[in-house]
Amino acid sequence: MTAITKDDSAAINSSADIVRVRQIVRDFAVSLGFSLVEQTKIVTAASELARNAVEHGGGGNVQIQVLNNAMRRGLKLTFSDNGPGIPDLEQALKDGFTTGGGMGLGLGGAKRLVNEFEIDSAPGRGTKVMITRWRNA
Amino acid sequence: MAEARAAGQLIRKNEQQILEQWMALQQQATTRRGDLIRERELRDQSAEFLKNFTTAMTADSENIEAAAWKPLKDILAGISRSRATQGFSPSETAIFVFSLKQPVFDLLRREIKDADMLGSEIWQMTQLLDRLGLYTTEVYQQNREIVINRQQEELLELSTPVVELWKNIVALPLIGTLDSARTQVVMENLLEKIVENEAMIAIIDITGVPTVDTLVAQHLLKTVAAARLMGADCIISGMRPQIAQTIVHLGVNLSDVVTKATLADAFAVALQRTGATVMRTAAKA
Amino acid sequence: MERIPILKMGQFLLVSIQVDMHDQLAITLQDDLTQQIVAHRAHGVLIDISSLEIVDSFIGRMIGNIAGMARMLDAETVLVGMKPAVAITLVELGMSLQGVRTALNVEKGMTMLHASMKGKEFFDRDNEG
Numbered sequence: 001m002t003a004i005t006k007d008d009s010a011a012i013n014s015s016a017d018i019v020r021v022r023q024i025v026r027d028f029a030v031s032l033g034f035s036l037v038e039q040t041k042i043v044t045a046a047s048e049l050a051r052n053a054v055e056h057g058g059g060g061n062v063q064i065q066v067l068n069n070a071m072r073r074g075l076k077l078t079f080s081d082n083g084p085g086i087p088d089l090e091q092a093l094k095d096g097f098t099t100g101g102g103m104g105l106g107l108g109g110a111k112r113l114v115n116e117f118e119i120d121s122a123p124g125r126g127t128k129v130m131i132t133r134w135r136n137a
Numbered sequence: 138m139a140e141a142r143a144a145g146q147l148i149r150k151n152e153q154q155i156l157e158q159w160m161a162l163q164q165q166a167t168t169r170r171g172d173l174i175r176e177r178e179l180r181d182q183s184a185e186f187l188k189n190f191t192t193a194m195t196a197d198s199e200n201i202e203a204a205a206w207k208p209l210k211d212i213l214a215g216i217s218r219s220r221a222t223q224g225f226s227p228s229e230t231a232i233f234v235f236s237l238k239q240p241v242f243d244l245l246r247r248e249i250k251d252a253d254m255l256g257s258e259i260w261q262m263t264q265l266l267d268r269l270g271l272y273t274t275e276v277y278q279q280n281r282e283i284v285i286n287r288q289q290e291e292l293l294e295l296s297t298p299v300v301e302l303w304k305n306i307v308a309l310p311l312i313g314t315l316d317s318a319r320t321q322v323v324m325e326n327l328l329e330k331i332v333e334n335e336a337m338i339a340i341i342d343i344t345g346v347p348t349v350d351t352l353v354a355q356h357l358l359k360t361v362a363a364a365r366l367m368g369a370d371c372i373i374s375g376m377r378p379q380i381a382q383t384i385v386h387l388g389v390n391l392s393d394v395v396t397k398a399t400l401a402d403a404f405a406v407a408l409q410r411t412g413a414t415v416m417r418t419a420a421k422a
Numbered sequence: 423m424e425r426i427p428i429l430k431m432g433q434f435l436l437v438s439i440q441v442d443m444h445d446q447l448a449i450t451l452q453d454d455l456t457q458q459i460v461a462h463r464a465h466g467v468l469i470d471i472s473s474l475e476i477v478d479s480f481i482g483r484m485i486g487n488i489a490g491m492a493r494m495l496d497a498e499t500v501l502v503g504m505k506p507a508v509a510i511t512l513v514e515l516g517m518s519l520q521g522v523r524t525a526l527n528v529e530k531g532m533t534m535l536h537a538s539m540k541g542k543e544f545f546d547r548d549n550e551g
Contacts, residue, residue: 015445109515328506363509
């Protein structure tokens with residue numbers, strides 16, 4: 001049974017907000033005892049998704065939750081925006097950097113940096129991305 | 138449930154008597170372990186349990202996941218943990234809860250005259266106590282997991298030495314089977330050591346690794362890529378026919394990486410790349 | 423307006439990125455660097471990221487851009503000081519930073535730049551050495 005023991009949120013509307021989100025997520029990760037590599041991964045993933053919200057979603061917000069279950073603790077981030085949505089999710093999840101496909105959304109990369117990844121997006125419905133990183137997973 | 142609340146109140150009214158009977162039963166069951174736990178401690182634990190049990194029972198008699206049961210579960214978790222440390226088996230710890238059934242049933246039989254009601258009360262009690270007993274076993278398991286994980290971490294730290302072979306050259310001799318978790322830790326360690334030793338070349342020797350599966354091969358590749366991003370090159374040595382076959386069959390692409398059959402060959406290449414050379418200074422007599 | 427300082431070291435420029443950069447700062451850096459490469463006729467640029475704990479795709483692209491622009495202005499770029507955690511993360515992100523040479527630290531980076539200068543000095547009219 002997983003309990004949410006802390007809940008916070010932040011608006012992401014500008015590039016300064018992206019920097020702020022990085023700092024907030026980093027603080028959470030440190031307080032949860034994530035290793036340095038784990039911290040770097042979750043903060044970088046958050047940076048990618050925050051940037052998406054600003055650049056493709058017209059601004060949005062992120063909800064940060066600390067998860068607790070009997071065996072371990074984790075950090076769950078939910079990025080939401082009311083932008084145009086992503087028409088082809090499969091394409092978007094492909095790597096954007098070396099091949100030139102994937103629209104450079106960083107989604108595929110962010111997915112590899114976390115333990116759980118869920119995305120809900122369609123044209124006209126905005127985009128919601130949920131990522132979770134467990135400690136020592 | 139009105140009847141259950143009645144049962145809870147019955148127990149509360151007769152708390153002392155139940156406690157005595159329960160203590161007697163426990164001592165019988167645990168006479169072998171008199172060395173592990175003293176009567177005083179047992180009495181304190183039992184009294185605390187009983188008090189919280191009746192409180193929780195009168196609040197919500199059916200669902201031990203409800204908030205009312207949390208204090209009792211915390212107490213049980215504490216008892217389970219301390220028993221484990223003291224050397225009790227999980228069954229012996231569970232008996233702490235199960236042995237409460239007898240005195241409680243005796244009480245219910247004495248006080249409840251209606252056969253149907255007695256039946257359903259006893260059933261309810263059995264269910265509650267069974268679940269609580271099982272809970273102690275769950276906590277025991279969780280604690281074992283924690284201990285095992287900690288030991289694994291310590292083992293990992295001990296078994297991945299990175300050695301400096303020469304100026305700017307480090308080597309990581311991998312020994313034993315690699316699983317995904319271990320490989321990750323080992324690789325992070327290697328990258329740290331590359332920075333520490335200001336190495337330009339890192340030789341990863343897999344002579345002592347019997348098999349390499351896809352995950353391990355991928356981790357190796359990622360490590361090589363990461364080292365390159367940092368400014369160091371990697372050479373994989375100890376490449377053997379079986380491993381080469383496995384890697385090709387797995388479809389993993391090692392074409393970007395220099396691989397050598399022996400650590401010596403790899404060292405020779407590394408020396409050359411770092412601008413060093415080995416010279417014989419005197420002929421053997 | 424805050425800017426990231428660019429130091430002149432002989433025929434090279436050294437940029438030490440120490441803050442969490444927001445977009446405007448990054449764009450300003452790119453502009454400043456290209457101007458300075460021309461102004462000092464620099465042959466090499468050292469970008470030191472040893473203080474950066476996070477390098478996301480945006481910063482990665484910025485570094486790639488800088489290397490590309492520098493090359494067109496006849497200057498080599500070497501990226502130094504990448505932390506292991508950052509390297510591991512960039513690999514997972516899929517960033518290869520192609521076209522950017524890397525070295526462990528400023529010292530090795532300078533050695534690398536000097537080595538690639540051999541043969542170039544001949545064409546310099548004012549050789550600052």
